[in-house]
Amino acid sequence: MTFHVVTLFPEMFDSYLGESILARAIKEKKIKVSFYNPRMYVTGKYKKVWPDGNVSRIVDDRPYGGGPGMVLRAEPVLKAVESALKKIKIQREKRKEKYEIKIINFSPSGKKFATDYAKKTAKKYTDVILICGRYEGIDSRVAKILRAEDISIGDYVLTGGEVPAMVLIDSMSRQIEGVLGKFESLEEERVSSSEFYTRPEVLEYKGKKHRVPKVLLSGDHKKIDAWKGKGKQA
Ligand code: SAH
Numbered sequence: 001m002t003f004h005v006v007t008l009f010p011e012m013f014d015s016y017l018g019e020s021i022l023a024r025a026i027k028e029k030k031i032k033v034s035f036y037n038p039r040m041y042v043t044g045k046y047k048k049v050w051p052d053g054n055v056s057r058i059v060d061d062r063p064y065g066g067g068p069g070m071v072l073r074a075e076p077v078l079k080a081v082e083s084a085l086k087k088i089k090i091q092r093e094k095r096k097e098k099y100e101i102k103i104i105n106f107s108p109s110g111k112k113f114a115t116d117y118a119k120k121t122a123k124k125y126t127d128v129i130l131i132c133g134r135y136e137g138i139d140s141r142v143a144k145i146l147r148a149e150d151i152s153i154g155d156y157v158l159t160g161g162e163v164p165a166m167v168l169i170d171s172m173s174r175q176i177e178g179v180l181g182k183f184e185s186l187e188e189e190r191v192s193s194s195e196f197y198t199r200p201e202v203l204e205y206k207g208k209k210h211r212v213p214k215v216l217l218s219g220d221h222k223k224i225d226a227w228k229g230k231g232k233q234a
Contacts, residue, residue: 041079069136106161110150132161193228
C-alpha cells in the first residue's frame, strides 16, 4: 500500500511516521508514504521572484462571496495530485504491478471515517491519495474534478488535514498484513477488551491497593474470554 499525501506541510509527518510500528512498516516496505507539496506547483502570477533571488509561491487566495480566511487555490493542488497519479502509473507499470487508486479529500463535513472503511479501502486499493486542506479549505472544484471522496475523522474542525491523514495512514496500515507483529495480529482476531492489565498484580498508589480483576488470573480461558468480550475489537 502506498499513501500519497498532498500537503503544504510534509514535515509534520516526520515524527509520527518515524517511530514505532509505522516506522517499522515503512522500513520493511509493507507501506510507503510519499509527499506532494502544492507549493512546488505554483506558477504564473502567484510565483514571485524577488530582486534578492528569493521566490514566493502563493497557494491561497481570497474567497469568492467574501468571508474570513483564505482558500487554497485549485491549480497547485490539482497539479500535485496529477504528479502523484503520474508517479503511480509509471512506477506500477514499470514493475508490471496492477493498481487501484482511491482519492480522498479531507473535510469536516465528509463521510465519517471508521475502522470498517479502513479495512475495505486497504483491501481494495494499492494507492491512496490523501488531500490535506488548510485555512478555510480547498477550492471545492478540486474534489469535484477528481471525484474524490470527502472524508471526516470526526465532528470537530481542525486547522488542517494533516492529522486526519495520519489517522487514516495509521488505521489503514494496521489492516495490512505484516504491519502488526505476529502476536499483535493474532490479538486482532482474538476476543479482546477495552480494559488491560499488566504487572504488578497489586498496584499500590497513594496508600491504596488496586488489584487486577480476579478472573484474569484464573487461567480459565473460557471465563476470561467471556469477561473480556462482548464482541471483538475492531
Ligand atoms: N471552513 C471549513 C473548515 C476548514 S478546516 C469548514 O467549515 O468546513 C481546514 C482543513 O482541515 C479542511 O480543508 C480539511 O482538510 C481539514 N479538516 C479539519 N477538520 C477536519 C475533520 N474533522 N476531518 C477531516 N478533515 C478535517
